[in-house]
Amino acid sequence: MRIGEAAQRTGTTARLLRYYEQQGLILPGRSENGYREYDENALGRIVQIRDLLQAGLPTRLIRQVLPCISTPHSSIRFSGLTLEMVALLEAERVRLTARIDCLTRNRDEIANYLAALRENTDV
Known part of the structure; x- marks a missing residue:
């Protein structure tokens, strides 16, 4: 195609x-x-x-x-796998975990803000 x-x-x-x-x-x-x-x-x-x-x-x-x-x-x-690739993947996993943690905190703060808005308004 x-x-x-x-x-x-x-x-x-x-x-x-x-x-x-x-x-x-x-x-x-x-x-x-x-x-x-x-x-x-x-x-x-x-x-x-x-x-x-x-x-x-x-x-x-x-x-x-x-x-x-x-x-x-x-x-x-696992053919072609090198120690360098393992290290790169591990570093990427750590970076993604930190990003997920940050996104989770931001999502939770937005949820808290929305809950407070709903309690204090007719939204």
Whole structure:
């Protein structure tokens, strides 16, 4: 399938698919006329990339992790795993945990503020 259909089926945009390619995250095939061609495996990989980006992982880290993930939401292969990659992933996990803690505090404060508003107004 061509880029427009791949974008639609994965909930992304053609521009993002070209960006993923530029970053070395995906490598679509090419038709005789040079159009990008995506198969079902590529669609799964695109969804993985989108999910990892939404989780807050930077593309530089995703590029390193993708070869260790065999298919979307399934088992992880450990071939090619290095101590450096483990350290990078651990640092990213710590960073994400801190971010989650901050977001949780902010959400709770907003909830408290809304509760106080409702107690004191007719909202």
